[in-house]
Amino acid sequence: MLPQLLLAKRLYIEASNYADRKDAVSGGIAISMLQDSAELYIWTVIKEHNLVAKDQAGFVANMETIQKAGISLPNSAKLLELNKARVSFKHYGILPATNEARKYQTYVEDFLRTSILEHFKVNFDDLSLVDLVVDAGIREQLKLAETRIKDNEIREAAEELAKAKTLIFMRLQKFIPKVDNNLRDSDKLLNSIGGVHGAKTFNYLSEYLGVLRESCLVAILQLPLDDYSFVRNSLPSASQSMSGKWYLIHSRGQYTEAECTRALASLVNLCVRLESIA
Numbered sequence: 001m002l003p004q005l006l007l008a009k010r011l012y013i014e015a016s017n018y019a020d021r022k023d024a025v026s027g028g029i030a031i032s033m034l035q036d037s038a039e040l041y042i043w044t045v046i047k048e049h050n051l052v053a054k055d056q057a058g059f060v061a062n063m064e065t066i067q068k069a070g071i072s073l074p075n076s077a078k079l080l081e082l083n084k085a086r087v088s089f090k091h092y093g094i095l096p097a098t099n100e101a102r103k104y105q106t107y108v109e110d111f112l113r114t115s116i117l118e119h120f121k122v123n124f125d126d127l128s129l130v131d132l133v134v135d136a137g138i139r140e141q142l143k144l145a146e147t148r149i150k151d152n153e154i155r156e157a158a159e160e161l162a163k164a165k166t167l168i169f170m171r172l173q174k175f176i177p178k179v180d181n182n183l184r185d186s187d188k189l190l191n192s193i194g195g196v197h198g199a200k201t202f203n204y205l206s207e208y209l210g211v212l213r214e215s216c217l218v219a220i221l222q223l224p225l226d227d228y229s230f231v232r233n234s235l236p237s238a239s240q241s242m243s244g245k246w247y248l249i250h251s252r253g254q255y256t257e258a259e260c261t262r263a264l265a266s267l268v269n270l271c272v273r274l275e276s277i278a
Helices: 001-021 024-048 059-068 077-090 100-118 135-150 153-169 181-191 201-220 227-233 259-275
Strands: 237-240 247-250
Touching: 001 024, 001 100, 024 059, 024 100, 059 077, 077 100, 135 153, 135 259, 153 181, 153 227, 153 237, 153 247, 153 259, 181 201, 201 227, 227 259
Parallel strands: none
Antiparallel strands: 237 247
16 A cells, blocks of 8 residues: 555645645645545555445545544544535635645644554655656665665765756657767867867857756656756756766755755656656
8 A cells, every 4th residue: 555655645745835835726726635635545544444435435424434444533623624625625716814724734744644653554754755756767766865865975865866867857868869978078179279278168068958958858748847947956967978887066065955855855756747748
């Protein structure tokens, strides 16, 4: 049942992003997604215990099925309140107060943390969304970055994340070919001319075309722009030779744990979205 638990957590995280916004519509979307997260978890419990429930049974009916089976369901009253708020927004177009989404975010987080530990003996924080990534190579790279973050090896974590980003976008060569490394090497020829020293014209052009290519791919495939912009601006640049050797260029000396944690989540989001369309 691990995939379902991961999806419930992912829905909660996506909802939290909307809850952070200040407008009522975003708050309504957050409430709907928070209810989806709780509903997915409740259905997972039903399947895990082989309880009899109709496929089209509603949220409240499924809660009652679990409770009638003698299985505890923490925060049940708060979940019913959340469901009413979701119905008001989704079915009647009643916008919530701007601070309501945050309240329901707390409800669902408490519910998931308590329930997952009680029902599945799994800690909510130990559910790694990296496991949602299908590509084994990219998943392994992200796992390594995750381990580096936990070990407080922040610079190394940023490097592993940069490699993962490169691997993700390498998969998109069928749409737009990557910039040939030979373009960058043309600076060597330029600097061999008498009187020319330290020219980096083609290096700049190569980097510019690389960013332009990725930006076009993000737009064409409708990938999350905020996630892409963050990882592009917060991580070092990573490239891989034909032999598999990695080359990294750091634009700054230090990275923070918060930056790496957000970059990890952003890369998972990009990868999961990408795998569903390309």
